Amino acid sequence: MKNFIQLSAIILLLTACEDVLSPATENIRGLDAMYKEPGFAQGILGNAYILLPYSASPNTDVATDDAVSNNIDNNFLRMATGSWSAIDDPTSQWQGRKNAIQYLNIFLANADQVAWANDEVIRMLFNDRLKGEAYGLRALQMYHLLLAHGGWTQDGRLMGVSIVNDPETPTSDFNKPRNTFQECIDQIIADADRALELLPLDYKKFTDAEVPAKYANVEGLGATQYERVNGEHMRGRISGRIVEAIRAQVALLAASPAYSEGTNMTWEEAAGYAAQVLNRIGGVSGLAPNGGTWYTKDSGIEQLASGQTPAEIIWRSDIGQSLELERDNFPPSLFGNGRVNPTQNLVDAFPMINGYPISNPSSDYDPNNPYANRDPRLAKYIVLNESQQGPGSDVIITGTYGTKNDVINREKGFSTRTGYYLRKLLRSDVNPNGEFNTTQKHYTARIRYTEIFLAYAEAANEAWGPTGAGGNAYSAYDVIRAIRQRAGITGGDGYLESIKSDQILMRQMIRNERRLELCFENHRFRDIRRWKVSLNELNETARGIQVSKPGNTVIYTPINVESRNYQQHMFYGPIPYGEITKWSALQQNEGW
Template sequence: MKNPIKLLALFLLVTACEDVFYPAKENIRGLDAMYQEPGYAQGILANAYILLPYSASPTTDVATDDAVSNNIDNAFLQMASGAWSANNDPTSQWQGRKNAIQYLNLFLANADQVAWANDETIRMLFSDRLKGEAYGLRALQLYHLLLAHGGWTLDGQLLGVPLVNEPETPTSDFNKPRNTFQECIDQILRDAEQALELLPRDYKKFTQAEIPPRYAGIEGLTATQYERVNGEHMRGRMSGRIVEAIRAQAALLAASPAYRAGTNVTWEAAANYSAQVLNGIGGVGGLAPSGGTWYTADSGVEQLASGQTPAEILWRSDVTQSLDLERDNYPPSLFGNGRVNPSQNLVDAFPMANGYPITHASSGYDANNPYQNRDPRLTKYIVVNESQQGPAAAVIITGTYGTNNDAINQEKGFSTRTGYYLRKLLRSDVNPDPAFNTNQKHYTARIRYTEIFLAYAEAANEAWGPTGTGTHTYSAYDVIRAIRQRAGITGGDAYLESVKNDQEQMRQLIRNERRLELCFENHRFRDIRRWKVDIGQLNETVRGVEISQSGNSLHYTPVQVETRNYQEHMYHGPVPYGEINKWSLLQQNAGW
């Protein structure tokens, strides 16, 4: 079923824009052809899936204090160094998200007229589910538009984007003002509610008792019929559970410091939306024991059935065989390009194994042996000097005493600039050596449960304090304790216990845990902006370390690697310059 949809979707993507509104001369089939051809109709919806905004590799991370790129032509490196402008915005989502919304609006406007099945009940079930997918996808696409382009204008308004809920045609009025940020959030919540009314929470096997009340009055409807439309074979598509997570993400954004003065979304509401997702897996008890390394060979990726997700993953992409991430990011000695170089800033953010920050007097940190007794996540996510990497567990020497291009700054464009290489997201059983080209299974984790746990912790701490629970059975403290226990923090986590009654200290700990758990998954760039951190943190110089050897001793010398050049207005991205030039009613965000 999926392959014809993909082919149809690709066909639509390469069709000129006007061909979406009216058929070209060489293609006499118009939109009304979808009414008798369900595959053609689903091809329109499938474009919104193809245009999903997720990246399989770290992109925005190299524009933060977490990493740099060793590729001087990297667009995000250049952006962070001062080249970010309204007509040079590698973070822009304007065109891709708006294109997806146009396809979704076309689908929603026509879905009820499609002959999904000969049986009227089955036709209605298909129509409802597919419209539910479309509403959920539209909420997702609008959320990512707000992330990239919502912001404050010179006259003090918090604006989002122009809301478009009907298909546009060549005669549409495209000169529309931006709706307020609040109106956009309201639209996301409305779309989410409509999606939840129409979608099953999960695609699975159903009993007669599990048929939703919405359909209980349909005479003769059986679980088998309902499952024909909403069964396991649909896993991987937009579901009620995924919609709940998107709603939680949008609420957290709206409640965050950079936006809350212009919205009515409270921290309590954001916490409740996240809790609704988490309660579906049993709350804190549902935290996946091995969720922090969901991408490794032993994570179960080899055994995943079509659309199936492991306990950590709420939504994922298809599984593919590849070696692209490893070829890009392995050290040179392993036939990689060493592209993403984690920073000393990030390395220093990992606490000791006893849970104390390395700057704390009780940490036991030794600057002459900096990787000893650290939080186990450090070496799970980052290749440090003299650690192992690759299928043969080769020792990687990043110090200046190294004898190959793995050493810091040894070869421009290949060697690390910081003294570290990336390990997270990579599989150690991939071999990019051209003599072997051994690839392995990978997938993109679009939404992880850990992200939602951290969203709940952040919102709950702000709403009710570190140990408050609202109407739920767990607190921010409970979530952070579970995450740190999973990570391998030992000794009872005395540091967490020392801050559990201090909202500000807990806030900083939650933010740091989010930084560690979600590093290299394209969250940091937006997180530090929605938190409205000090401009000095946006511009924090990225540091590395030069490690030299004298006899049997290693010496660690901090080095400055890359300066940042963000301005005060860069907490919010711009509306594209070309759009501002075209449409007189479109306001730009302040400073751009």
Template sequence: MLTMKNIIKLVVLVLLFTACDDMFEPALENNRGLDAMYNEPTYAQGILANAYILLPYSSTPNSDVATDDAVTNDNENDYLAMATGSWTASDNPMSQWQGRRNAIQYINLFLANTNEVVWSKDEVINTMYNDRLKGEAYALRAVQMYSLLLAHGGWTAGGELLGIPIITEPETADSDFNLPRNTFQECIDQIIADANTALDLLPLDFGDISDGEIPSKYQSLGVTNAGDYNRVNGNHMRGRITGRIIEAVRAQAALLAASPSYNSGTTVTWEDAANFAADVLDRVGGPSGLATDGHTWYANISQIEGLASGVAPPEIIWRGDVGQNNDLETDNFPPSLYGNGRVNPTQNLVDAFPSLDGYPINDPSSGYDPANPYANRDPRLNDYIVVNESTQGPNSDVIVTGTYSDNNDGINKENGLSTRTGYYMRKLLRYDCNPNPEFDTEQKHYTARIRYTEIFLAYAEAANEAWGPTGTGGNTYSAYDVIKAIRERAGIGQDNGDAYLESVKGDQDKMRELIRNERRIELCFENHRFWDLRRWDVANLNETARGMRIDDPNGTYTYSPIDVESRNYADYMYYGPIPYGELQKWSNLEQNAGW
């Protein structure tokens, strides 16, 4: 069998099905129909490969610039337009409608035909292939449906919480396309059902095993040679979706359904969400299994350089392919380093980082000094954000973002190039890239699709709501235990036993605030903040993005917070719209309230 990389090269075979006249049947001049896949496994896998190509993950922090965490200096940016009042049902950069539904069509085509495919002439090996590929298909459908629900689920004017139309069979030219939306709960049930089916079919991880490790279900079919199993599920399959990954997706979906914006319309509880997350975390030993360098996964250079094909570092549950480029650096390095400075962290986000002793900077115990605001702060601030007079990397010059800068790195020095907030993004970037056209140095990067830290934070959030800060609900660790491990890894509160955490561990409301803040810090610039603000139903979605103007008139720095960008979200925008064009075509589709 071919690897995913090779299958994607063959995806041109499947594009026969995507022409506007031939979406459901090959054109007359095509002499190959769906039945051609039955004796051509690569052709069959090409259909499923489209669901991988259409995965909903981004390598760039697109949506963050529409939140209180960042702005962009690109005046033509769609997310800037969205955040400042131009978001409509017909102009929606957050829409997932078409891409996800296209992927689901490919998945359903595959599932409807896979049992007829001759994957191997050996009956038992054929069964193993069919199991694995069906498992991948069910898992991928859960991923695609979760993304659809995240973007388009919401309350209607009639007070019903709806999701999207559930489609589990391939659509043909004779299908009824005028389908109503299923309820949000029905969509969650379908996602969890698909995830559970996938778990029955997929290995926890792909990898070569020995004869004694052959799963019992295949031993009962007569598989005694690990080589036969490895041919189907061995090292060469790493990088595809697995049982471990779909457990994490199930936890994501449960957290969404249990969240304040949705929980009155679902039966999913905080306890359910916590336990689904625990299924993932127990496999690494709970908080003790938190990767020690996981918070700098993007900058762990020796680790990235040494990644074998499909292998994920300890922090990563699922990653994208490793690519050699400097695209992120070209977009986001300061101008003096030949970058475009696109994503500018806000003062709002900078203020979220506590002091080194763990106290929020607005707490008198923090020792925060407004005249020296970047001193004695959470080390993650320097890991993720370039502040005034810091460097982009150990070999770069000092970056001056203040008004006294003698180049375009300074705040608002050059429209469309310089920072608007007084900060540049460091997270996701490799300092050893050099966009200078004279050198154009590229390095390896990958997209972290799902991180363990995200699932740890999901558990902490759900466990705190279900059982309080120190309750475990039958698990072996609490929300407090998780947050303590994350903050210890970051290096904060080490000299005082993290006194702030200790002071809030008996208060569910204060612990909720701390968990949300830790989630904001740990997952910044990874396209989580927008969705978190919406599912929490909090006012931050409309918070003015702020920056810091730093002057040096007489050799003494002055720090002046400034308003940078007003947000213009209406209350109904906590739930995304169904595309206007779809409503025009299909009368049974009901729009979310307000759109």
């Protein structure tokens, strides 16, 4: 994908004038130039890939109860503490998603006229696949617009954004009202369905029997021709499998409490869309054994071929050599800035190794030895006091008895504010020391199978209860049991067994498992809003732990770190203020 985008950019540069010495009028070419130049046409589609809405950093997590930032200038810190407005919205997706949709609309309006190849069969195959990509990407871009800007208006309607399916020009009417949320969901599903008609499930090697039936009567079309256009050299681009996962995400959003009263999406449908993705890997048996630590060296990242995905990943970014995440988040003694500080709130959400929440009398939790016998994910995801960032590194002491800047609140802008540092997403074999600057391979997990498993569990529990399967081969209970077994919960998981007939307690567990499994991957901010938790929960104070050691006694003292200041209307994001002032037909979400 990286090579494709770079090549497209070069082609656009080289074709920007008729020849080197005689530039075209104003050095601007008309869109009709794409008809004879497939590279030019693919460059337009490539812009929608460049504008994908994913982040490798846990930006929004520091605006939730899972983390804080030690950077006082952090936009999300300011948002969480009271500065979020329609003028100042760091979560806005308005411009980027709309730009991407405009490129996709231009591409779709012109793709049929592009000479993708001289051979008519190959031309048809290219046209089908590339249009399928465009439809799938448009569904994705619209989904992220709804996440950021869908909401209830003052007149009591659940609204989405304006649906635009044609290229806009200087003479277009930009003063368009918002479509309803349901109309936007319908549009996304329609785009996804159209994409699935045109895309291969995966880019791979094909046999003649695997060529889609719709091409059965096309003379001269066999596995060789189909693979030329849809072979594994195209891995990394959006595929049918990825579109199915996006559709499952959309259905879960629409069925969630914050939106369900304004849509007709049911929990049964949401579970069905997720099951369609999971059944392709054998259901629960397909849960990747090391899926919880997909970012580490031991996950097999070093062996991944171009565009190849491991068992846990449905879609990922390119792999690149970097150290930015580690430089941002390692403790100061390891040449990091310690930016993202996990909270005590999140630490307390990890159960004991026997599966019981630490608040349950059967958990055997010891507040004087709080990290003993805990869910193994706690130590895998968070650097605790007197633990190591990685094998062979120095012990990190965040307690007040430490001698380095790793100590809580020791040095403003570098030291932890909560008593914890981030481990998840980071590679311990990176060295940000300026003398070495040792980089390692990283990628962004855009969509993980674990996310879809948890989406299924949530929807299935609401539709059929903890152990109901609705005709599928597995239930919410089955999914959660498998995820917790993978995590290392031992002893038969007595707590899970005790609640498997209680829908409300199972709901709480599913939400907590989602919190743990997807922490620091930019899910929590939207999850607690689509669940429509209480305003008190939305504003739960971010807490930390101060560890002191007078003599030989270790004392753990909970501390309040950062208050949250969200208002009732902030379960939904705003339409940007500048757009509201420009276009009279646009209606703002209530409260903004």
